[in-house]
Amino acid sequence: xxxxxxxxxxxxxxxxxxxxxxxxxxxxxxxxxxxxxxxxxxxxxxxxxxxxxxxxxxxxxxxxxxxxxxxxxxxxxxxxxxxxxxxxxxxxxxxxxxxxxxxxxxxxxxxxxxxxxxxxxxxxxxxxxxxxxxxxxxxxxxxxxxxxxxxxxxxxxxxxxxxxxxxxxxxxxxxxxxxxxxxx
Amino acid sequence: xxxxxxxxxxxxxxxxxxxxxxxxxxxxxxxxxxxxxxxxxxxxxxxxxxxxxxxxxxxxxxxxxxxxxxxxxxxxxxxxxxxxxxxxxxxxxxxxxxxxxxxxxxxxxxxxxxxxxxxxxxxxxxxxxxxxxxxxxxxxxxxxxxxxxxxxxxxxxxxxxxxxxxxxxxxxxxxxxxxxxxxxxxxxxxxxxxxxxxxxxxxxxxxxxxxxxxxxxxxxxxxxxxxxxxxxxxxxxxxxxxxxxxxxx
Numbered sequence: 001x002x003x004x005x006x007x008x009x010x011x012x013x014x015x016x017x018x019x020x021x022x023x024x025x026x027x028x029x030x031x032x033x034x035x036x037x038x039x040x041x042x043x044x045x046x047x048x049x050x051x052x053x054x055x056x057x058x059x060x061x062x063x064x065x066x067x068x069x070x071x072x073x074x075x076x077x078x079x080x081x082x083x084x085x086x087x088x089x090x091x092x093x094x095x096x097x098x099x100x101x102x103x104x105x106x107x108x109x110x111x112x113x114x115x116x117x118x119x120x121x122x123x124x125x126x127x128x129x130x131x132x133x134x135x136x137x138x139x140x141x142x143x144x145x146x147x148x149x150x151x152x153x154x155x156x157x158x159x160x161x162x163x164x165x166x167x168x169x170x171x172x173x174x175x176x177x178x179x180x181x182x183x184x
Numbered sequence: 185x186x187x188x189x190x191x192x193x194x195x196x197x198x199x200x201x202x203x204x205x206x207x208x209x210x211x212x213x214x215x216x217x218x219x220x221x222x223x224x225x226x227x228x229x230x231x232x233x234x235x236x237x238x239x240x241x242x243x244x245x246x247x248x249x250x251x252x253x254x255x256x257x258x259x260x261x262x263x264x265x266x267x268x269x270x271x272x273x274x275x276x277x278x279x280x281x282x283x284x285x286x287x288x289x290x291x292x293x294x295x296x297x298x299x300x301x302x303x304x305x306x307x308x309x310x311x312x313x314x315x316x317x318x319x320x321x322x323x324x325x326x327x328x329x330x331x332x333x334x335x336x337x338x339x340x341x342x343x344x345x346x347x348x349x350x351x352x353x354x355x356x357x358x359x360x361x362x363x364x365x366x367x368x369x370x371x372x373x374x375x376x377x378x379x380x381x382x383x384x385x386x387x388x389x390x391x392x393x394x395x396x397x398x399x400x401x402x403x404x405x406x407x408x409x410x411x412x413x414x415x416x417x418x419x420x421x422x423x424x425x426x427x428x429x430x431x432x433x
Contacts, residue, residue: 056348059348080310081308082309097311
């Protein structure tokens with residue numbers, strides 16, 4: 001009788017141990033998924049693809065008026081006082097960050113003649129809304145000009161990725177504004 | 185005699201249950217009344233910084249604060265944020281150290297995955313990533329006469345003016361900075377509050393208390409209990425209103 005009780009206790013302990021193990025494993029997997037950082041293209045590779053290498057780095061110092069304009073475009077203060085860009089062959093590359101929901105999205109823009117010629121999502125850190133990195137979405141930005149505080153073209157949204165879509169639209173307008181300040 | 189004892193018992197129960205029913209109502213009424221005047225009372229501008237409250241909101245930094253000294257000034261990094269001259273900036277990775285940067289008393293904070301340049305008044309100048317730096321991961325940072333040096337698995341690299349370029353230095357051997365754990369308890373407490381961006385607005389805490397958010401999943405049933413208690417008090421009140429006391433019968 002006593003040995004049966006002991007075996008039951010051992011069995012219960014094993015089951016509880018297994019359940020706790022599964023719980024921790026699931027928690028570990030989900031926490032990794034939530035904090036996943038997906039690099040679609042390294043910024044240096046993005047520049048090399050367009051310029052055949054990383055061109056000399058240039059810096060745009062932001063004046064008070066620039067900060068005010070960027071505030072209008074982004075809807076919040078731009079944190080940095082200067083922005084780096086790269087140019088060659090009549091086009092400029094801007095690599096900018098903007099928070100989608102909670103994490104920054106790093107996007108590369110190629111601007112030629114005051115129009116966006118390519119948008120590429122370089123690093124995506126949010127757990128949802130990665131669809132904005134797909135070409136069916138990013139190609140909508142091609143040919144866009146700055147119109148007021150936004151883009152001249154209509155960009156269709158993606159269900160479930162509204163914040164990421166908005167972040168990229170703002171970044172596109174910011175890249176075009178900065179390009180204008182760097183000498184059009 | 186038996187009927188008398190039964191009546192007394194039921195009256196005692198009525199009193200106890202009435203009192204218990206009033207507790208959730210009082211909670212809702214008081215927090216609701218204060219919330220209704222939160223703007224007049226300026227509760228949005230009042231921050232709650234008690235460690236228990238901050239912990240409840242998950243606003244407590246994890247890990248240990250690491251500190252380095254740059255030209256006699258302390259630079260502290262703690263759970264994704266760097267503190268310098270009263271300003272707070274977000275950083276990624278693990279802080280390797282910080283070096284003097286520019287002539288205005290600014291600094292450059294290096295982690296394994298980037299460099300954050302902060303000017304003398306604490307404003308963020310720019311964030312440098314893999315395009316502007318030697319290959320990742322960075323493993324060390326050192327300062328030498330106003331020039332910064334960065335180390336990666338390939339060796340040491342000297343950073344150019346304005347951090348616009350860098351060059352590898354063959355056989356270069358600098359003494360890399362070694363951040364240490366901050367031991368000043370008073371400063372730790374201060375930075376912990378700064379990490380939480382000054383605390384939680386009192387209006388937010390009151391709203392969550394009003395909605396019983398702290399009770400987690402059980403919070404959603406709180407207002408069911410409040411509704412039942414209200415019905416109980418109303419019902420017993422109506423009965424008492426129409427019941428004549430024994431003396432009057």
